[in-house]
Every structure is written in structure tokens, then in C-alpha cells.
Amino acid sequence: MAAPLDPSTPVLIGVGQSTDPFGSADYAALSSVELAAAAASAALEDCGTASIAGLVDVLACVRPMELSTPLPPALGASSNFPRAVAQCLGLEPEHAVLESVGGQSPQQLVSEYADRISAGEHQAVLIAGGESLSTQAHFTGREDAPDFSDDVTGPWEDRGANWEFLLDDNLIAHGLFIASAAYALMDHARRGRLGLSVEEYRREMGRLFAPFSEVAAANPLASTRTVRTAAELAAVTADNPLIYDPYPRWTVAREKVNLGAAVVITSVEVARRCGVPEDQWVYLHGHADAVEAPLLERPDLGGGPVSVQAVRAALAMAGIGPDDLTALDLYSCFAIPVFNITDALGIEADDPRGLTVTGGLPFFGGPGNNYSLHAIAETVRRLRTADGFGLVGANGGLLSKYSVGVYSSTPTGWSGRGPVLTDQGERLAVAARADGPGVVETYTFPGTGDAGVVVGRLDATGERFVAMAPVDDPLLALLRAGDGIGARVTVTSADGVNSARTPDRS
Structure with missing residues (x-):
């Protein structure tokens, strides 16, 4: 007979989602605040008792994109996002x-x-987020x-955007504040490691994401x-144009969406006192967080080893292995965050369990920082009607941070705060101003015909560099032919920007 649960054990008791599709018959041009509030209202109603709302002593909000960058918000933004959501409720x-x-x-908030x-x-605790990116x-x-x-107005804790952690002046100067460009570097690095051609790698991405589109079609x-x-x-x-090589449009996150999601967490004692039906309860069996090395300092640009460690740690805390999972949602803004985990765990793209519960960011949608709250909500919904374990892998930045949750409707005690794993391995020195001969490790270029971007190592020092591949140099044609990895280049720096060209053979 199982030991009785400690009354303080946390449980997820309510989930909700909202949408406001642009152009639909009932489109209302809802703000991010209103979308978060609509999802939060649905999550409170999902608890099955009105008494929970009066007990909410924390409203924690995922940061909307209009408050996530140094750019001024196009349509304005809330002066106090969580209090604005609370006011709506x-x-x-x-x-x-x-x-x-x-x-x-x-x-991480859960x-x-x-x-x-x-x-x-x-x-x-009510956790909510909303994004009105399409509007x-x-x-x-x-x-x-x-x-x-x-x-x-009202008291609140603003934890700060902290986007500086994800980018530095060197990345920004070379256009790598564009997520599709930065992630393309990682996918090309993985391609090079596997020895695949660009065409072969695109087919591999297609095999990965085709099942995602099937899940989205039913959502x-x-x-x-x-x-x-x-x-x-x-x-x-023409319908599926190249965004940044190797990514056709349908294999990258669809960011122009209007979506909201929310979850309610309380203790076993409160849930019982309020009469929340136990078939609503879902438990967090394992969890862990990871912080990777800065992008250019990673010896292997084609993976995130600390993120994999976090997944293994969360599974170990739950006392299960990858084969015990019955549902997965691996963050899928691009292919590499998914491959990073499936490569390590030995999970195939066509695994019958599927790799997403929503349809993933290219098809369900990529609502800014808030996507994985939708994944959690959908995972909870599924586990209420099926035994087993669900894993949510949430990725942030340039494969910079990773948070993992393992969920189940099977009761379990609380195992304590999960580990925060950091990169303890070798880090490469980076030459912000790079001059001299070197070799290309990875690259990308946009589908528009503009300059490409290469990352490589300087011969003289072994330092990592990032540089532009100018439109007037044969190097760009080499990249477009799929032959950029291993190419010899000469790098020069000027005005904070590095340029890489084919060596002078005269």
C-alpha cells in the first residue's frame, strides 16, 4: 500500500489555453494581456471549483515579446503585465x-x-502568458x-528582460540576433558532423517534422x-522558400500567432479542501534546468550537452528512463533543439509516441517565450485520461537554457528543487576582431541573396571567429553550393565586423 501523500505535495489542477486567430469570424484583436487573462480564466474554471480563484496568492507571467527586446513595442505594452492580467480576472x-x-x-516557473x-x-499559484504577435x-x-x-499599478516583481545573456555585441554585429540565422549555424554544424549533404539534411528535417504537422492538423x-x-x-x-540555409519556411517556428496559456498549481491539502477532483491532479515527478556555454564558446556548435544532462537528470529524479515516456514535447523552434535530445536518447523521428503534443512551433505556432506553457497544458490534459509519463523540454535563447519537466497522474511525493546544471567543459576563446587565415566550421546564408555568415577557427591561435561572407566574393557561391564546411578563408576586421573571403591565390 502506497504511503499517504504529504499534504504539502504540489499538484497541477487546472490548465487553459486561448486563441484569437487573425482574420477569423470572431477575431477580437486581443492584447497579450487579454490572451493571458483568457487562458488564466479557462485554467481556473478547469479546476472544477470556484474557490481556487480566491486562494491565488501568486500570479506569475511569462514575459511577452513586446517586453522582451530593447525595441519599443509597436502597439504599446502594459506598464505592469501581471497586475494587468490580474485586473482582467x-x-x-x-x-x-x-x-x-x-x-x-x-x-522553469512551474x-x-x-x-x-x-x-x-x-x-x-497561477502561471500565465499571452502573445499577440500576429495582431x-x-x-x-x-x-x-x-x-x-x-x-x-500595484506591487510587482519584474525580473528583467535579461536578453543580454543570450546575445553579445559580436553576435549582433554579424546578424546573429536573428534566431533563424544563429540556429542554422548549429544545424549545419550537426550536418557536418554527420557527413550529410544539404539535401540529405533537409530530408532528415522533413522526416522529423512531418509527424509534427499531423499532430497540429488535429489540434x-x-x-x-x-x-x-x-x-x-x-x-x-515558392510556397516554402529558403529562410536561412538549410531551413525552408515550413521547418521553422511560426511566430505570428495570437495565443495564451495558463496553469494552476496548488498543494494536495488545498486541492482536497477545495474539492478539486483527484482525476484532475497531475504531479511533477522530475525536473531540472540547464545553462549552456555561450554559443561561440562551445567546442561543438551542433549540440547542447548540458541540456541533455538536464533531461537525464529529470528522468532520474522521476525514476524512469526514456522508454517509459508515453508523451513527449521537445521544443522545436528549429530542428537542432529536437535532434539534440533525440540523438542523445536514441529516439527516432518516427517514434510512435510522437515528439510533440501540440504540433510544435512550426505548425502549432511559436508564441514567443510562452510556447512550452501550451505544451505543459496539453501534457496535463493528456495525462488525466491516460497512465504514463510526459516529458516537456523547454528551450530558451540560442540553445542557451533548457528546462525539463516529467509529469504523471500517478501520485508521488515532492523530491525537492531540481538541479541547475551548467557547462563545466572546455570553452573556446573567441576573437571578436579576427584577422588572418582560418577554416570554416559552419555557415549559413539567407534566401534573399544577402551576405552569408561563417563561423570558424583562426590558424594562428585556434580562436573561434564569426564573419560575414560578402556577396561579391566566391566564398558565398561556395556556401550556396553546400561546400562551406572546411573551406579555407582569410578573415579581416574593420569597424567591429569581420569579413571572410576566399584566399588570394595569385
Whole structure:
């Protein structure tokens, strides 16, 4: 007979999602605040008892994209995002929190506040996020644009955007603030390690993402519900243009969406006292967080070893292995975050369990920092009606941070705060100003015909460099032919930007 659960054990008791598809019959141009509030309202209702709302003493919000960059928000933004969400809900929680940037933050918040509930710090925690990215893109610069700014007041904890952790001046100067360019470098590095041609690698990405499109097709919240074959996803066409090599459009995150998600966490004692049905309860069996080395300092640009360690640590805390999982959602803004985990765990792209519960970022949608809150909500929903374990892997930055949760409806005690793993391995020195001969390790170029980007090592010092491949040099043609890895180059620096050219053979 199982030992009785400690009354302080944290449980997820409510989940909710919201959407406001642009152009739909009931499109309402909801703000990020309103989308978060709609999802939070649904999550509170999902608890099955109205009494939970009055016990919410923390409202923690995932940071919306309009507050995540140094750029001014196109349609304005809330002055106090979590208090604005609370106001929409008619709640006055003691604590209001706005988390820092990163796609890892939804899972990180769940792990943090589950631990705080176990410690008796809080009774009920509502975690919510919303993104109105599609509406913002449509109305930017228009006279009829809605104004999403407000003057909501009240005490709150703003944890800061902290986007500086993810980027430095060297990356920004070479265009690598564009996620598709930076991630393309990683996927090309993995391709080079595997010895695949560009065409072979695109076919591998197609095989990876085709099952994702099938899951999205059955999800009424998905931003696109068209099933795509592996061949369709791999082919660069007018409908599926090249974004940054090797990525055709249908294999990258679909960021222009209007979506919200929320979860409610409380303790076993509170859930029982409020009469929340036990078939609503889902437990966090294992969890861990990872912080990778900065992108250019990683010896292997084609992977994230600390993220893999976090997955293994979360599984170990749950007392299970990869084969025991019945549902997975691996963050899929691009191919490499998925491959990073499946390569290490020996999971195939066509695994019958699937690698997403939502349809993934290219098909369900990529709502800024908030995607994995949707994955958690969907995982909870699935586990309520099926035995087993679900894993959510949440990725942030340039494969920079990773948070993992292992969930199940099977009761379990709380194992304590999970580990925060950091990179302890070799780090490469980076030459911000690079001059001299070197060799290309990885590269990418945009589908528009602009300059490419290469990353390589200087012969003289072994330092890593990043450099532009100018449009007027044969190097760019070499990249476009798929022969960039291992190419010899001469690098020069000027005005904070490095340029790589084919060596002078005269």
C-alpha cells in the first residue's frame, strides 16, 4: 500500500489555453494581456471549483515579446503585465511576477513554484502568458492600430528582460540576433558532423517534422492544420522558400500567432479542501534546468550537452528512463533543439509516441517565450485520461537554457528543487576582431541573396571567429553550393565586423 501523500505535495489542477486567430469570424484583436487573462480564466474554471480563484496568492507571467527586446513595442505594452492580467480576472494576488526572457521560462516557473508550494510559501499559484504577435505584425504602422498600453499599478516583481545573456555585441554585429540565422549555424554544424549533404539534411528535417504537422492538423488551436509530407517540408519552393540555409519556411517556428496559456498549481491539502477532483491532479515527478556555454564558446556548435544532462537528470529524479515516456514535447523552434535530445536518447523521428503534443512551433505556432506553457497544458490534459509519463523540454535563447519537466497522474511525493546544471567543459576563446587565415566550421546564408555568415577557427591561435561572407566574393557561391564546411578563408576586421573571403591565390 502506497504511503499517504504529504499534504504539502504540489499538484497541477487546472490548465487553459486561448486563441484569437487573425482574420477569423470572431477575431477580437486581443492584447497579450487579454490572451493571458483568457487562458488564466479557462485554467481556473478547469479546476472544477470556484474557490481556487480566491486562494491565488501568486500570479506569475511569462514575459511577452513586446517586453522582451530593447525595441519599443509597436502597439504599446502594459506598464505592469501581471497586475494587468490580474485586473482582467478580478484578482488581487499578494505577489505578481514577470519572468525574464527565454522559452525555458514556462517550465522553469512551474518547477520554481511547485517547490515554493511544497515549502509552504504559497497556497495557489497561477502561471500565465499571452502573445499577440500576429495582431502586432498586422497593425504596425497603421492608423487603425489598437493601443495595448495601460497605466495599471500595484506591487510587482519584474525580473528583467535579461536578453543580454543570450546575445553579445559580436553576435549582433554579424546578424546573429536573428534566431533563424544563429540556429542554422548549429544545424549545419550537426550536418557536418554527420557527413550529410544539404539535401540529405533537409530530408532528415522533413522526416522529423512531418509527424509534427499531423499532430497540429488535429489540434484546433494550431496556427496551421495542413499535413505536410517529409518531401514537401524538405523542398525549397515558392510556397516554402529558403529562410536561412538549410531551413525552408515550413521547418521553422511560426511566430505570428495570437495565443495564451495558463496553469494552476496548488498543494494536495488545498486541492482536497477545495474539492478539486483527484482525476484532475497531475504531479511533477522530475525536473531540472540547464545553462549552456555561450554559443561561440562551445567546442561543438551542433549540440547542447548540458541540456541533455538536464533531461537525464529529470528522468532520474522521476525514476524512469526514456522508454517509459508515453508523451513527449521537445521544443522545436528549429530542428537542432529536437535532434539534440533525440540523438542523445536514441529516439527516432518516427517514434510512435510522437515528439510533440501540440504540433510544435512550426505548425502549432511559436508564441514567443510562452510556447512550452501550451505544451505543459496539453501534457496535463493528456495525462488525466491516460497512465504514463510526459516529458516537456523547454528551450530558451540560442540553445542557451533548457528546462525539463516529467509529469504523471500517478501520485508521488515532492523530491525537492531540481538541479541547475551548467557547462563545466572546455570553452573556446573567441576573437571578436579576427584577422588572418582560418577554416570554416559552419555557415549559413539567407534566401534573399544577402551576405552569408561563417563561423570558424583562426590558424594562428585556434580562436573561434564569426564573419560575414560578402556577396561579391566566391566564398558565398561556395556556401550556396553546400561546400562551406572546411573551406579555407582569410578573415579581416574593420569597424567591429569581420569579413571572410576566399584566399588570394595569385
